[in-house]
Amino acid sequence: MSPVRRRWVRAALAIAWRSLHVMASKPSLFLPxxxxxxxxxxxxxxxxSAVGDAPNFDxxxxxxFQYVFVLMQxxxxxxxxxxxxxxxxxxxxxxxxxxxxxxxxxxxIAGYVLTALVRxxxxxxxxxxVAVATGAEITGSVGDLLEILLIAxxxxxxxxxxxxxxxxxxxxxxAAPLIQLPAFLIxxxxxxxxxxxxxxxxxxxxxxxxxxxxxxxxxxxxVIGAPAETLLALGVAAGLILVxxxxxxxxxxxxxxxx
Amino acid sequence: MSAGAATVRAPAAxxxxxxxxxxxxxxxxxxxxxxxxxxxxxxxxxxxxxxFLLAVNASGLSAATNLPGFPTDSYLSFALGLTFMQxxxxxxxxxxxxxxxDIQHGFFDRLxxxxxxxxxxxxxxxxxxxxxxxxxxxxxxxVALAFGAHLEAGPAGALVLFAxxxxxxxxxxxxxxxxxLRTGNGEAVQGAFPLLFVLLFLSSGALPRDxxxxxxxxxxxxxxxxxxxxxxxxxxxxxxxxxxxxxLAFGVSVGILVLGMWAATAALRTRMERT
Numbered sequence: 375m376s377p378v379r380r381r382w383v384r385a386a387l388a389i390a391w392r393s394l395h396v397m398a399s400k401p402s403l404f405l406p407x408x409x410x411x412x413x414x415x416x417x418x419x420x421x422x423s424a425v426g427d428a429p430n431f432d433x434x435x436x437x438x439f440q441y442v443f444v445l446m447q448x449x450x451x452x453x454x455x456x457x458x459x460x461x462x463x464x465x466x467x468x469x470x471x472x473x474x475x476x477x478x479x480x481x482x483i484a485g486y487v488l489t490a491l492v493r494x495x496x497x498x499x500x501x502x503x504v505a506v507a508t509g510a511e512i513t514g515s516v517g518d519l520l521e522i523l524l525i526a527x528x529x530x531x532x533x534x535x536x537x538x539x540x541x542x543x544x545x546x547x548x549a550a551p552l553i554q555l556p557a558f559l560i561x562x563x564x565x566x567x568x569x570x571x572x573x574x575x576x577x578x579x580x581x582x583x584x585x586x587x588x589x590x591x592x593x594x595x596x597v598i599g600a601p602a603e604t605l606l607a608l609g610v611a612a613g614l615i616l617v618x619x620x621x622x623x624x625x626x627x628x629x630x631x632x633x
Numbered sequence: 634m635s636a637g638a639a640t641v642r643a644p645a646a647x648x649x650x651x652x653x654x655x656x657x658x659x660x661x662x663x664x665x666x667x668x669x670x671x672x673x674x675x676x677x678x679x680x681x682x683x684x685f686l687l688a689v690n691a692s693g694l695s696a697a698t699n700l701p702g703f704p705t706d707s708y709l710s711f712a713l714g715l716t717f718m719q720x721x722x723x724x725x726x727x728x729x730x731x732x733x734x735d736i737q738h739g740f741f742d743r744l745x746x747x748x749x750x751x752x753x754x755x756x757x758x759x760x761x762x763x764x765x766x767x768x769x770x771x772x773x774x775x776v777a778l779a780f781g782a783h784l785e786a787g788p789a790g791a792l793v794l795f796a797x798x799x800x801x802x803x804x805x806x807x808x809x810x811x812x813x814l815r816t817g818n819g820e821a822v823q824g825a826f827p828l829l830f831v832l833l834f835l836s837s838g839a840l841p842r843d844x845x846x847x848x849x850x851x852x853x854x855x856x857x858x859x860x861x862x863x864x865x866x867x868x869x870x871x872x873x874x875x876x877x878x879x880x881l882a883f884g885v886s887v888g889i890l891v892l893g894m895w896a897a898t899a900a901l902r903t904r905m906e907r908t
Contacts, residue, residue, distance in 0.1 A: 406827070417834035420850040424840055428696040562686075567693045577692035 382481045389472065389485025393459055394492055407455040408497050411448040412504060415440060418567070419508065425567060433569060434511065434598060441505040441512075442593040443566055445498060445522070446586065449530040450557050452494030456486055457537025457553040464545035464629065473630060483538055483622050490534035491527065498526065511598065518596040521604050525589050528611035533557065535618035542625035545632065564590050585610045654753045661757020668731065669761040676765055679723030680772055683716045687777070690715070690839070700844055705871040710782045713773065714867030715838035717794075718859060720769035721801040722829045724762040729809030729822035732758055736817040736904070751901050755894065759806050766802020770795050785873040793879065794869050800886045801862055805829075807893025814900035836860040861885045 375383070397404045419440040426436030433439045463469035472482055506512065512519070537553045544552065563577055564586035573581055581587050588603065588610045595602035669676060691709040698706050705711050735741045744754065774784070774791060784790050812825050835853045837845070837860040845851040854860050865882020868875035 409827075413831060413834070416850075417839075420847045421835070421845055421854070422694075422697075422839055424700055424844045424846040425694065425697050427700060427846075429699050431696065559685075562689045565693070566689075568696045572696040573693055574695045575692035577689055
């Protein structure tokens with residue numbers, strides 16, 4: 375590895391290590407990203423399970439149906455919460471000092487992406503344990519489950535890049551609703567409660583073009599070992615990442631210009 | 634003193650006269666209402682967010698109306714109870730946030746130098762929450778009717794709907810006030826919001842209680858007071874005049890109001906002793 379590349383990796387790891395250390399030493403920063411998915415899982419899988427008995431609802435188990443939704447939701451919110459951390463780091467001066475200390479500043483973004491991934495992996499582990507304990511029927515093969523993991527990881531990357539782009543543009547925690555709202559809108563206009571063909575009205579139209587839909591549907595099929603359009607889901611996720619890399623990079627340029 | 638200033642008639646309390654509690658409530662109520670209306674950030678999210686969730690749920694959960702025993706064929710009408718309740722929770726935050734700001738910015742300390750009655754302070758602060766609650770209710774109703782919801786109880790039902798919204802707004806506003814007075818910190822008030830959100834989601838807001846399949850969820854929804862308020866609102870849309878549902882909704886709201894007022898009064902007393 376060239377010295378330049380080595381320095382870049384070390385800077386990214388330093389950012390990730392520092393962010394994870396802060397997260398570990400202040401549980402109040404991590405707990406919301408863990409509690410929210412669990413709460414949504416309880417409210418949807420618990421409170422709405424009768425919806426699984428509606429005519430033409432052709433998915434075998436409602437708890438499993440909602441488990442995949444919560445998995446994808448926490449992939450997105452892992453990125454959103456990391457966006458809050460980036461905004462706070464800029465507001466309180468740490469990120470500015472890192473801009474001075476790092477030669478290739480894209481390492482900053484890489485460090486935050488790594489933080490978001492670790493955060494999401496922790497949440498997925500807890501959500502999976504809770505889902506299995508409460509009756510989710512995960513019948514897909516190991517390969518199927520790895521494909522779900524890959525989709526979720528790519529979605530987490532895309533969400534983190536989106537959140538970091540916004541956080542670096544505004545550089546204040548006051549931008550938190552701006553980071554949260556688009557994520558919430560995209561999540562809630564996907565097929566959250568029922569399969570797409572049972573949705574009526576305007577949400578059905580939005581769900582058809584919502585990028586979350588492909589990932590959610592592929593995940594729901596893979597988890598029960600049913601044929602899934604995995605390539606479409608991966609393609610959509612990769613496309614989102616491509617767009618968001620540019621968004622995050624220009625956000626970094628703005629932060630650099632602001633000094 | 635300038636001529637201009639001499640023409641301004643100061644409030645009775647400032648002139649040294651002993652103003653009535655009603656007058657004091659009036660001054661603070663006017664300030665509370667004006668402040669709410671002047672800050673769109675305080676009421677626009679409380680209008681937009683519940684309506685967005687209503688739109689999503691009405692489309693996404695319409696299949697639930699095909700479940701045997703579902704009380705209506707319009708999920709939009711069914712889901713409105715949740716929307717009205719959500720608006721009330723936003724009023725909670727509004728009231729709590731306002732008093733916390735007053736404490737953080739020193740206005741509360743200045744008020745303590747005046748011969749203001751503590752109950753007038755609480756009542757005045759809650760006026761903003763009441764106005765916000767009724768304004769939201771009117772907006773939700775107009776939007777819902779425009780999109781095809783049906784108010785089974787008719788025009789008189791609309792008046793009961795607004796009255797219930799006002800009572801629920803004041804009841805939950807008093808809890809926000811208690812939190813704001815106890816903590817004196819806007820962030821702490823915001824931090825309480827997820828807890829209230831949990832009450833909303835672990836209720837019969839999305840499905841009737843008898844159609845909730847999981848026993849543990851059904852138990853929580855049954856002991857959750859928010860369920861009864863939602864069911865009161867909902868009854869006006871899908872049942873018409875359901876005396877039991879309305880009595881429970883008003884009864885639970887008044888119970889929460891009494892509890893909230895007690896907590897707010899105790900918090901106010903503690904804060905006044907502290908400052």
